[in-house]
Amino acid sequence: MFKTPSNKVLPRQGDPRKFAQHGVVLEGCIATSDLPRIAEVAENSGGEVQVRLEFKISEEKKKVVVGTASADLLLICQRCLEPVTVPVESNISLGIVWDEEGANKLPPHFEPWISGEGMADLYDMIEEELLLSLPAVAYHEELCIDSKLYSSGKPVEVKKERNPFQVLEQLKSSPKS
Numbered sequence: 001m002f003k004t005p006s007n008k009v010l011p012r013q014g015d016p017r018k019f020a021q022h023g024v025v026l027e028g029c030i031a032t033s034d035l036p037r038i039a040e041v042a043e044n045s046g047g048e049v050q051v052r053l054e055f056k057i058s059e060e061k062k063k064v065v066v067g068t069a070s071a072d073l074l075l076i077c078q079r080c081l082e083p084v085t086v087p088v089e090s091n092i093s094l095g096i097v098w099d100e101e102g103a104n105k106l107p108p109h110f111e112p113w114i115s116g117e118g119m120a121d122l123y124d125m126i127e128e129e130l131l132l133s134l135p136a137v138a139y140h141e142e143l144c145i146d147s148k149l150y151s152s153g154k155p156v157e158v159k160k161e162r163n164p165f166q167v168l169e170q171l172k173s174s175p176k177s
């Protein structure tokens with residue numbers, strides 16, 4: 001796969017609390033082959049994930065990390081069973097906490113990243129975030145096989161939705177047909 005030489009490889013280990021205190025910004029890439037759970041679902045394990053992480057202290061004085069992780073993953077189209085390139089982008093917004101109790105005290109726009117003292121595996125966190133952003137099913141955008149076979153011709157867009165209660169709210173508020 002194509003690699004730009006200026007692309008630094010993101011370090012695997014880092015101390016998120018220390019990083020937040022120092023306002024560390026990390027930019028780089030990770031080979032998808034280094035993310036086993038992504039490599040398992042993507043056909044192109046030779047690809048890479050572009051990552052930008054900004055560790056900081058939030059307005060609420062919480063240690064947080066915000067940023068993005070994006071990759072073009074080769075998934076299997078569930079209509080024609082041929083590979084389809086799906087751009088996957090995760091918006092990362094995590095509060096670094098010790099435990100569930102800390103997680104409960106986070107402002108709602110931060111998801112908890114429960115992390116012990118010292119170094120944490122950044123790849124693990126990024127992999128988790130990417131997995132949450134994967135579409136439930138992948139389709140070619142164009143109709144790859146006869147649309148008459150399917151009642152809905154349009155590819156299904158699956159938005160990242162982590163909060164089951166929000167989904168419930170949406171279900172409740174959507175008009176009944």
Ligand SMILES: [Zn+2]
Nearest residue numbers: 077080140144
């Ligand atoms: Zn297809």
